[in-house]
Amino acid sequence: MSALRHHGNLSHTEISSFTGLASGTVSAITAELEKSRLILRTEQQSAQGRGRPRVLFTPNAACAYLAVVIISSDAIQYSLADYNGKLIDRFSERRQETQRGDFVAAINTGLARLASRSRITHEAIRHLSISSKGLVDPAGGRLVWSPVLGDEQVDFHDDLAEVWQNRVAVNNETLLVAEALWMRQQTKPDSLLTGGKGMLAALSLGHSIGLGIARSTASGFEVVAPNFGHMLHMPGAALCRCGSRGCIEAYCGFYAILRTAFEVPPDTIPAKFVPLAELDKIASNARHGNRMAAFAFRQAGLALGNGLARLFSLHDHMPVFVTGPGTRYYDLLQGGILEGLLQSQAVRFGGLPAIHVELNEPELVFEGHMGLALSRMDEDMVSAGMTTPPSAQAG
Ligand SMILES: [Zn+2]
Known part of the structure; x- marks a missing residue:
């Protein structure tokens, strides 16, 4: 079914070559799917108008x-x-x-x-x-x-x-982001996941911080979403939206960047929602040399870098794809992220991970x-x- 969705109308031979399934298996499957009306069969007359028409299969969209x-x-x-x-x-x-x-x-x-x-x-x-x-x-x-x-x-x-x-x-x-990135890697000739093995992480930056991991298993692959944003960054420190203190998010969620930039005490109850325009203003100040604004992004980057380093210490290195509205401030976060990564032994000895910015979350x-x-x-x-x-x- 996914081969048909991906490539459009396919003939029996094409299904076999795209899926790697034997011809007899394809016949058995298409017959069953056709019987339950999950796929439709169309006949296409050959260009010369001679010989048997080509039979094509397509998912029954409706x-x-x-x-x-x-x-x-x-x-x-x-x-x-x-x-x-x-x-x-x-x-x-x-x-x-x-x-x-x-x-x-x-x-x-x-x-x-x-x-x-x-x-x-x-x-x-x-x-x-x-x-x-x-x-x-x-x-x-x-x-x-x-x-x-x-x-x-x-x-x-x-x-x-x-x-x-x-x-x-x-x-x-x-x-879901990790799942989509994994699927995209499978079809790339220069895939980061060589030999059908590997692991990748999706890190989403925004009002909250999300992490998804996709990894190969014996039967294919699995995706998980560890509670990265609320992993402890600094015990008993800045107040998080979840009610705990010192979570990663309490340093790099949008509300946390806002709090630091305006020098609001870190135990202040987090803002429910921070409009992007507000963050854009802080970012612009940081890019124009405002020290407190720049510090807010650096501190956020540091928390992210430390968190990723801990992830690598436990699970080994993996490529990281950064997504979410926070990617528009990646230039300001990058320094802190690298610094935070390099503070760990895992990264000093294992090297820096590959980090890619994916803009369209x-x-x-x-x-x-x-x-x-x-x-x-x-x-x-x-x-x-x-x-x-x-x-x-x-x-
Ligand atoms: Zn939290």
């Missing part, structure tokens, strides 16, 4: 839909994609809810709007893929701690179950959603051996 919900500090973005992985509709709604109940109600309303705008029923949306920053329990479908709702947990399986049943998946946003997040959700949908739909009955489509 047989099921996928909704993606991306929760961020100030907005919720809703996207609808078809079974071919093609984006059909997208809109964002500003978010003000601070109560769990209102928050869940807002998502339900947003999803209903998504379905009605494309004139499809709830049942036609076979999978709902949700992401947020913070601590997520993917197996339980729960948001355990989020910058948006704090300690108020959201159980998406329970809360959206009535309408969406067992088709809800919740993931940490930076985990939203694209990576969506790619990660699609990668995980479509393969889960494939499994669900093949095991169910059926597609949405035609009656589920309203028009």
Whole structure:
């Protein structure tokens, strides 16, 4: 299915060469997928008009839909994609809810709007893929701690179950970024992950700090999102948004940079949200020689460098891809990051890691959603051996 989505219409021989599957296996699989109407067969007359027509397979785009919900500090973005992985509709709604109940109600309303705008029923949306920053329990479908709702947990399986049943998946946003980066590396000729082995980290900089790790396993690969932003940087020190003291985020989250730049005491309760324009102003001051502003970014870089060094001490070196809105200040953070890395023995002896700046985080997040959700949908739909009955489509 992913070969068909990636390359478009494919013939039997092409499927075999793209997937490495034997011809007989391809026949068995395409026959089964065709029977359950997950793929469609088209016949193409050869250019000369002679001989047998070429048979091509393509995913049955309208047989099921996928909704993606991306929760961020100030907005919720809703996207609808078809079974071919093609984006059909997208809109964002500003978010003000601070109560769990209102928050869940807002998502339900947003999803209903998504379905009605494309004139499809709830049942036609076979999978709902949700992401947020913070601590997520993917197996339980729960948001355990989020910058948006704090300690108020959201159980998406329970809360959206009535309408969406067992088709809800919740993931940490930076985990999805790591997943997308991993998939991109697989198709690169100059891949950083040689010989199908390796590990990479995605580090997301913004109001909060996220880390995702993708690594190879015996059966393929896995992605995890360790609680990097709230790992201890300095015991008993600056107050973090999570309520603890001395977390990495309490030094390099946007609110922390703001706090240092304006010389506000580090035990001041963090601002709920800092507009980018505010950070841009501090960055501009730093670039024009303001010492306190420059120090705020250097201190943030130092916390990130120390944190990454600890990660390498435990897991060995891996390439790091820096993403998120904070990448626009990378020139100001870089010095502190290098300094923080070099303070550790792991880096002094093991060398500096490869660090890449990836500017388009939203694209990576969506790619990660699609990668995980479509393969889960494939499994669900093949095991169910059926597609949405035609009656589920309203028009
Ligand atoms: Zn914290």
